[in-house]
Amino acid sequence: MRHVVSSLIADLIKLLPKNERELLRRLCEAVEEGGEPAMTVSNRERTSAARLASRLPSTLRYQASGRELRLVSADVSNLLRVAAGGSAAIALNRPAADPVAKIRAAQDSGDFERAISLFRESGGVYFIHYHGNDACLDVLNRFPQEVVDTEEVLTLALSMHALKAGNIPRARFLMVQRYGSDMLNLETVIRRPGRYSLAVREFRFVMAIYEDHVVSNELRELLFDMLAEFPIDEHLHRGGFYNSMLAVCLQRQELDEAEEIAKRAHHHYREAGAHLLVFYIELHRVVFSLRRGMLGEAERWSSQARAALDHVRFDTPADRRLLNLLDAVVAYERGEPENLVRFVAEEFDKFAYGEIWPTVVELALVYCSQVVSHQVGLGAALSFLDKWRVQEWRSRRFNLAITMREVDILQTANRWQSASDRLVAVQSRINLTWVESAEEALSRLVDPIEIELTMAWLRHLIQHLPRRPILRDQVGALLRNENIGERERGRLRLWAAYLARMHRDVTRARHLFSELLEDIARIGIITHLLGDIALVDALLDDKRIAAHVFSSAERRATVRKLHAFTQRRETERTPLTRQELRVLRLVAEGATNKFVARQLRLSEVTVKFHLTNIYRKMGCRKRGEAAAGARSLGWL
Numbered sequence: 236m237r238h239v240v241s242s243l244i245a246d247l248i249k250l251l252p253k254n255e256r257e258l259l260r261r262l263c264e265a266v267e268e269g270g271e272p273a274m275t276v277s278n279r280e281r282t283s284a285a286r287l288a289s290r291l292p293s294t295l296r297y298q299a300s301g302r303e304l305r306l307v308s309a310d311v312s313n314l315l316r317v318a319a320g321g322s323a324a325i326a327l328n329r330p331a332a333d334p335v336a337k338i339r340a341a342q343d344s345g346d347f348e349r350a351i352s353l354f355r356e357s358g359g360v361y362f363i364h365y366h367g368n369d370a371c372l373d374v375l376n377r378f379p380q381e382v383v384d385t386e387e388v389l390t391l392a393l394s395m396h397a398l399k400a401g402n403i404p405r406a407r408f409l410m411v412q413r414y415g416s417d418m419l420n421l422e423t424v425i426r427r428p429g430r431y432s433l434a435v436r437e438f439r440f441v442m443a444i445y446e447d448h449v450v451s452n453e454l455r456e457l458l459f460d461m462l463a464e465f466p467i468d469e470h471l472h473r474g475g476f477y478n479s480m481l482a483v484c485l486q487r488q489e490l491d492e493a494e495e496i497a498k499r500a501h502h503h504y505r506e507a508g509a510h511l512l513v514f515y516i517e518l519h520r521v522v523f524s525l526r527r528g529m530l531g532e533a534e535r536w537s538s539q540a541r542a543a544l545d546h547v548r549f550d551t552p553a554d555r556r557l558l559n560l561l562d563a564v565v566a567y568e569r570g571e572p573e574n575l576v577r578f579v580a581e582e583f584d585k586f587a588y589g590e591i592w593p594t595v596v597e598l599a600l601v602y603c604s605q606v607v608s609h610q611v612g613l614g615a616a617l618s619f620l621d622k623w624r625v626q627e628w629r630s631r632r633f634n635l636a637i638t639m640r641e642v643d644i645l646q647t648a649n650r651w652q653s654a655s656d657r658l659v660a661v662q663s664r665i666n667l668t669w670v671e672s673a674e675e676a677l678s679r680l681v682d683p684i685e686i687e688l689t690m691a692w693l694r695h696l697i698q699h700l701p702r703r704p705i706l707r708d709q710v711g712a713l714l715r716n717e718n719i720g721e722r723e724r725g726r727l728r729l730w731a732a733y734l735a736r737m738h739r740d741v742t743r744a745r746h747l748f749s750e751l752l753e754d755i756a757r758i759g760i761i762t763h764l765l766g767d768i769a770l771v772d773a774l775l776d777d778k779r780i781a782a783h784v785f786s787s788a789e790r791r792a793t794v795r796k797l798h799a800f801t802q803r804r805e806t807e808r809t810p811l812t813r814q815e816l817r818v819l820r821l822v823a824e825g826a827t828n829k830f831v832a833r834q835l836r837l838s839e840v841t842v843k844f845h846l847t848n849i850y851r852k853m854g855c856r857k858r859g860e861a862a863a864g865a866r867s868l869g870w871l
Contacts, residue, residue, distance in 0.1 A: 253508040254280070255287040262295075262304060273305035335370045342377045350378070351386055360391045360438060361471055363399055364511045367549030371396055384413075391438050398445050406442055421448055425457050433464050437472060444482045447593040447633050455483065474503030474512060481519050485594045488683050488720050490523050497523075514543040514554060515592075521561045522594050528721045530568050530759025537565055556586050557595060564602045568760050570796055575606045579619065593633070596623075600640050605762060608644045609800060616644050632684065635661065639687050646694055647766040649816075652824045652834075658691055667692050674705065677712040689713070690723060697730055697770075699817075699834060701737045710734060722763040725751065733770040736777060745780045749790060756789040765800050810852050818845045823862035 248256060262274055276284045284304045288297035296305045334357040341350035354362060354374065363371040375383075375393055383389045390413045397406035410418040414435065417423045421443040424431055431439075440458060443450070450458070458480065465473050477500035484493035497516055504512040517540035524533035540558055544551075559582065563574035578586075583603070600623065608616035620637050638657055645654035659666070665685050670692040680686050690713070696706060710731045713719060719727070732747035755761050764771065775781045775794070784790045811819065814835075821831045828846075832839045846858070855861050 251287070251290070252283075252506060254283045254505070255290070258284055258287055258304060262306065273303055276302050276304055278302075335366055335374060338374050339377065342374075347378060347382050351382075351388065354392075355388055358471070358509075359388050360395055360434065361475065361509065361512070362392055363396055364509055367551060368396070368399060370549070387432065387434060391434060394438065394442070398442060403442070403445050406445075410439070410442070421450075422454050422457070425454065425461060428461070428464075433461070434472075436461055437475060440479050441475060444479045444593065447486075449486070449632060450483045455480075470503040470506040471509060474500050474507060474509065477503065478512065478515065478519075481516070482592065482594055485519065485523060485526075486683075488526075488718060490527055490720070493519070493523050510543050510546040511551065511554065514540055514547070514558075517543055518557060518561060519594065521565070522598055525564065525568070525598065525760065526720055526722060528725065528758045528760040528763070530565070533565055533568070533760075537561055553585075556582055560586065560595070560599060564598065567602060567606060568762055570799055572606050572610055572800075575602060576610050579603050579607055583619075583622075596633070597636055600636060602762070604640045604644055605765065608647065609765065613644065613648045613650070617641060635684050639684070639691065642691050643766060646691070646698075649820045650824060651695065651698060652821060652826060654691070655695060658688065658695075661688060663688055665689055665692070667695070670709075671696070671705075674708050674712055677709055678715040680713075680716055681718050683718075686713075686716070686718065686723070690726070693730070694767075697734065700836065701734060704738075707731070707734045707738065722760070725755070725763055726767060729764060729767055729770055732774060733767075736774055736780065741777065741779050744774060744777070745783050748774050748780060749784055749787070752784065752790040752793045753787070756793045761793065761796055762800065764797060768797060768800075771797060811849060815845050815849050815852075818842060819849055819861060819865055822846070822858050823865065 248259065251259070258276065258280060262272075281299070281302055284297050284302070285299065288295040288304065294306065297303070298305070334353060338350050338353045338357070341347070341353060358365040362374070366374075371392065375389060375396065378386075378389055383393070390409060394406040394409045397403070397409065407418070414431065417427070418439065421439055424436055424439045428436065440461075458476075462473070462476050465476070467473075477496050481493055481496045481500060484490070484496055497520055501513060501516045504516060517536050520536035521533050521540060524530075524536055537558075540561070544554060544558060547554075559574075560578055563578045566572075567575045586599070600620070604616045604620055607619050620641055623637055624634065638661060642654045642657050645651075645657070655667075663685065665688040670689055673689075677689060680689060693706070693709060693713070696703065700706070710727055714724065714727050714731065728747055728751045732744045732751065735741075735747060736744035755764075771794070775784065784794065817835060818831055821834060826834070828839050828842045831837070832842045835842075846861075849861055850856055853861055853864050855864060
């Protein structure tokens with residue numbers, strides 16, 4: 236009878252989620268050691284403890300106030316002690332026999348039907364996320380090709396392995412080979428539920444995220460219709476759907492929706508015991524916290540990502556590398572660039588040629604190019620960006636993202652002509668002519684790339700024609716745009732303050748600038764303003780603005796932090812005026828006097844006058860000498 240009871244308890248225990256089994260195991264150990272039939276759970280375990288007590292109401296009680304999980308009576312305690320000597324002890328104290336070993340044994344005996352059944356039970360398409368890259372590839376390679384050709388789950392698992400290895404063309408080839416050329420089009424596959432199974436359609440959606448596919452509103456509705464086909468308790472696959480949809484929301488800058496979808500994905504992955512997939516959700520949370528400008532929130536999610544990864548039972552160096560990147564980015568926002576510089580120097584190549592999730596790539600593009608530009612130099616930053624162009628999976632949107640990063644760092648380095656040349660080469664309706672005349676249309680822009688192009692051209696105009704009256708209205712229109720991200724909104728507020736000062740509206744400039752600095756002090760993230768440090772300095776050059784700004788300790792600290800990022804190593808400050816520097820920058824890029832005059836709205840005589848002053852102050856006689864000397868002194 237004792238054996239029957241023990242076996243029954245073991246079978247019931249196996250039905251519990253892994254985190255709840257762990258709580259029950261620890262409680263039984265406490266009882267066996269003669270302690271109280273109760274224990275205190277951690278903050279992270281509160282939800283699991285409450286759920287476990289609700290499943291076993293006659294056996295356990297959970298007190299939320301004291302976070303105490305308690306056995307109801309001594310009789311239950313004795314029953315569990317009896318069970319601890321039998322199969323229940325195995326269920327609680329030791330993991331079940333290694334599923335990978337079971338599958339291999341079935342394969343070695345030629346029982347491929349049982350091997351496939353065990354493979355499905357152990358994760359199926361997501362087998363690699365439970366057991367690691369090496370175990371997954373070994374198991375898949377042990378199946379004969381004729382078995383792989385007839386079993387959908389094996390084809391999908393092989394394709395998932397290719398995605399995890401960063402080989403998107405291989406995954407695409409496997410899917411086309413098995414299902415035909417329709418696999419090249421996500422919408423075609425989603426619209427044919429009668430032809431393609433739910434598993435195939437789900438995987439095609441996952442693959443589209445790796446391909447950086449742009450999902451339209453209509454297609455998104457179709458995808459949510461597909462979600463309804465999953466049973467409520469299909470936690471692994473529902474989590475996979477929400478994980479992919481999370482990337483869509485981040486791509487579209489829909490951060491509120493992304494947060495809600497991340498919660499759903501996190502819930503389903505935890506229920507499925509998929510620690511590695513939980514880790515990916517925490518990574519996404521770090522990304523959208525950084526985009527929102529919330530440093531404290533990003534630090535919290537980064538810590539939880541590390542905890543999730545620590546629960547993964549196999550070695551996964553690529554994911555450790557991802558975590559190292561995000562930790563370095565968070566440290567950079569705190570004012571510590573060393574880790575990010577080291578990551579670029581030592582780990583970039585392995586990171587770039589492994590599994591690449593587009594939202595993480597965009598984060599790497601922004602932060603790594605910025606830190607290399609500020610800490611190493613412009614040439615190194617451009618070289619860094621060039622490396623990304625050789626990616627096999629590149630898309631138009633991805634190449635545009637690289638171009639926009641190049642434009643940003645060129646503008647920051649005062650290479651305005653080179654930046655303008657790159658912007659002109661972008662095929663888009665958003666060009667300089669459109670931006671110069673647009674006003675209310677700016678408040679209705681939706682596409683993130685179009686918004687980024689618009690801001691790049693506006694930055695160009697603010698540099699060269701800051702007193703142009705329409706610029707203030709254009710910046711205001713963009714600030715009213717609901718699709719502008721928080722980081723972009725911060726830059727626009729700085730531009731608005733600078734333009735107000737240029738139009739001698741000092742009261743408004745002082746108010747806007749002070750309010751911006753206070754918000755930055757509150758949220759912690761500051762690096763999005765580094766490219767516009769010259770505008771910050773221009774505002775602080777006005778004594779009326781500076782006096783008000785420095786009257787607050789928080790604002791003073793924010794300004795100091797900004798300047799700490801951009802400290803130069805030149806031994807002396809430039810003796811040139813701002814206008815002379817503008818002329819010298821264009822001349823150093825190879826511009827003629829006529830071109831300089833047209834760009835700066837000056838006469839050619841005035842340009843020659845500025846050049847004469849530049850030569851006199853620098854002690855040189857030629858354009859080339861002036862440009863070379865200015866670069867060596869760090870003025871350009």
